[in-house]
Amino acid sequence: xxxxxxKQPRSCVLVTGGCGFIGxxxxxxxxxxxxxKIVNLDKCAYSANPQNLAAAEKTDRYTLVQxxxxxxxxxxxxxxxxxxxAIVHFAAESxxxxxxxxPEIFVQTNMVGTSRLLEATRRHWSKLGAEEQSSFRFLHVxxxxxxxxxxxxxxxxxxxxxxxxxxxxxxxKAASDHMxxxxxxxxxxxxxxxxxxxxxxxxxxxxKLIPLMIRNAMAGLKLPIYGDGLNVRDWLYVGxxxxxxxxxxxxxxxxxxxxxxxxAERTNRQVVETVCRLLDERAPLGHGKWYSDQxxxxxxxLGHDRRYAVNTxxxxxxxxxxxxxxxxxxxxxxxxxxxxxRAWVSSVTTGEYRNWISRQYESxxxx
Ligand code: DAU
Numbered sequence: 001x002x003x004x005x006x007k008q009p010r011s012c013v014l015v016t017g018g019c020g021f022i023g024x025x026x027x028x029x030x031x032x033x034x035x036x037k038i039v040n041l042d043k044c045a046y047s048a049n050p051q052n053l054a055a056a057e058k059t060d061r062y063t064l065v066q067x068x069x070x071x072x073x074x075x076x077x078x079x080x081x082x083x084x085x086a087i088v089h090f091a092a093e094s095x096x097x098x099x100x101x102x103p104e105i106f107v108q109t110n111m112v113g114t115s116r117l118l119e120a121t122r123r124h125w126s127k128l129g130a131e132e133q134s135s136f137r138f139l140h141v142x143x144x145x146x147x148x149x150x151x152x153x154x155x156x157x158x159x160x161x162x163x164x165x166x167x168x169x170x171x172x173k174a175a176s177d178h179m180x181x182x183x184x185x186x187x188x189x190x191x192x193x194x195x196x197x198x199x200x201x202x203x204x205x206x207x208k209l210i211p212l213m214i215r216n217a218m219a220g221l222k223l224p225i226y227g228d229g230l231n232v233r234d235w236l237y238v239g240x241x242x243x244x245x246x247x248x249x250x251x252x253x254x255x256x257x258x259x260x261x262x263x264a265e266r267t268n269r270q271v272v273e274t275v276c277r278l279l280d281e282r283a284p285l286g287h288g289k290w291y292s293d294q295x296x297x298x299x300x301x302l303g304h305d306r307r308y309a310v311n312t313x314x315x316x317x318x319x320x321x322x323x324x325x326x327x328x329x330x331x332x333x334x335x336x337x338x339x340x341x342r343a344w345v346s347s348v349t350t351g352e353y354r355n356w357i358s359r360q361y362e363s364x365x366x367x
Contacts, residue, residue, distance in 0.1 A: 012037040014084035016069055016117065017091030019048035021204040022141065026088065026242045031056045039082045041075075042091065043068045046352045047205040069113035075120035086137040086249060087121060089114065092176075095207050096145075096169045097360055100302050103168035110172035111179075114140070118183045125189060139192045139249050140180045144234070144259065145170035146195060149305035156234075156309035157195075159257050166303050177257075184255045192248050193257040197310045200330065201238030202337045206349060207356065209233075209268065210331075213275045214338045215345055217291045218283070223276075224361055227300030229269040232307040236262035237330035240323040247321045258319070261310025264327035274327075278335040297367040 013030070017023045018040030030036050038056070042048050044066050056062035067074045069091050091113065093099065093106045118138070125136055147157040148164030165174040177193055184191040198209075206215040213223050244260040252258060266274075276291035285291065316322045325333075338345060 012039065012082055012084045014038075014078070014082055014087045015040045016042070016087070016089045017048070018042055019044060019050050019052060019064070020090060020094075021047070021201075022199055022238055022241060023090040024049070024052040024203045025201065025238045026090070026245060027053060027056055027062065029239070029242045030246065031059055031062055035061075037061045037063075039063045039065060039078070039084065041065050041067055041069070041078060046356075047095075047207070047348075049203070049348055051347075052203050069117045070108065072116040072120050075117055076123060079120060079124040085132075085135065086139065087117075088139045088141065088245065088249065089117060090141045091117075092141075092173065094143075094169065096167050097207070097301065098356070099167055099169035099172070101359070103172075106168050106172040110169075111175045114176035115179050118179055118189070122183060122187050122189055126187075134190070137190050137192060137249055137252075137254070138180070138183075139194065139245065139252075140177065141245065142177050142193055142195045143170065143173050144195050144197045144261070144308050144310050145305065146174040146177055147308075150307040150309055152232075152307065154307070154309075156261070156311040157259060158311045159195075159259055159314055166305055181255075190254040192252045192254065194245060194248055194260050195257060195310075196241055196244070196260040197234035197236045197262060197308060199236050199238045199241050201334050202341075203344075204238070206345065207353070209271060210275065210334065211338065213272050214279070214335060215349065217275060217279050217294060218338070218342070218345075221294065222296040222361075222366075223272055223291075223294045224296055224298045224364065225268055225272055226298060227304060229272070229297060230267050231304060232265050232267050232309070233271075234261045234308055234310050235264040235266055235271070235327050235330070236260065236323065237325035237334075240325050243324075244315060244321050247319050248315070251319050253318070258315045259310045259312055260315060260321075261312045262323045262325075262327065262330075263312070264323075264330075265307075265309055266327060274331050275335060278332060279339075282335065282339060298361070298364040 019042040147161045165171040183189040200210045204211045
């Protein structure tokens with residue numbers, strides 16, 4: 001029997017960075033929904049958690065390979081062995097604050113790593129037959145931060161917005177996007193690039209705003225809001241993002257870039273208020289206490305981008321994708337997930353995490 005089109009995916013997909021937050025959600029979704037094999041290449045650095053993928057491991061369609069995208073020989077051998085029909089490239093250093101305190105690893109992983117992965121892929125792809133070459137895809141997962149910062153009334157970023165990255169993180173992602181573009185233009189490698197807004201949802205490492213606030217609130221710690229808390233981000237539920245990636249991989253046009261957003265602009269104050277309200281409802285402190293009592297306005301992030309907003313007309317028009325999870329629904333599910341997964345939170349907030357939190361937050365002044 002022939003499987004229907006959407007159940008008949010590529011035979012094997014190589015995912016990089018699949019033990020991180022978005023990669024984990026993507027692999028779990030793909031393994032559950034499609035008859036696909038996934039090989040996950042992950043360095044297993046500080047924010048990666050192989051246990052996230054326990055459900056995938058129970059199938060015979062998932063394999064974890066521990067290794068670094070900077071190791072071009074390893075990448076070459078892996079591509080020869082696996083012969084993937086597509087690569088979905090998530091592996092990246094992604095925390096802006098860490099890029100401010102130490103840019104070098106961002107240059108290494110995001111710029112050098114992506115370049116080496118592209119080169120290994122080009123060598124492999126150039127030896128394939130014509131049919132395999134034309135169906136092959138290299139999908140690079142990137143960020144809206146490459147476009148810089150918007151003023152309150154500026155129109156949202158489109159795919160044509162000029163790049164203007166402001167942090168070492170976004171500069172390193174911009175450089176990697178340019179390398180992907182160059183490999184398409186120069187060698188004809190069938191590439192796709194996605195630029196997404198701020199993701200949130202299950203399995204996000206608690207150094208980013210939403211899980212950090214949930215974790216701190218539950219632990220009775222301060223909720224540190226940078227500056228005046230009026231910076232705006234567009235919030236995209238990770239499940240919607242993963243659907244968008246799958247859609248672009250299936251139907252995106254090679255050489256194109258697609259913006260992905262959640263249609264949910266919120267100030268950081270609004271985000272933290274939402275976390276506090278949901279926790280007050282579900283895990284009340286009692287004794288006249290509220291989670292919002294823990295909010296502290298602290299020294300602003302250096303070079304802090306004021307606003308991001310994403311115009312998603314292109315992916316909606318061309319590929320028929322749009323976000324389906326509202327901010328309210330996504331936040332409700334996310335807060336509940338963290339309440340239910342206290343053991344997971346404890347398991348990922350050990351030594352390295354605690355060192356980072358004390359380095360990052362102890363020196364910040366409270367307003
Ligand atoms: O826009 C997409 C990008 O979103 C991704 O490419 C990045 O990998 C991802 O980290 C995210 O970047 P942000 O810098 O916007 O995310 P973060 O969660 O670090 O911060 C969100 C906002 O919250 C930002 O305005 C800074 C603020 N913030 C963050 C932290 C960690 C605080 O006020 N306090 C905090 O403790």
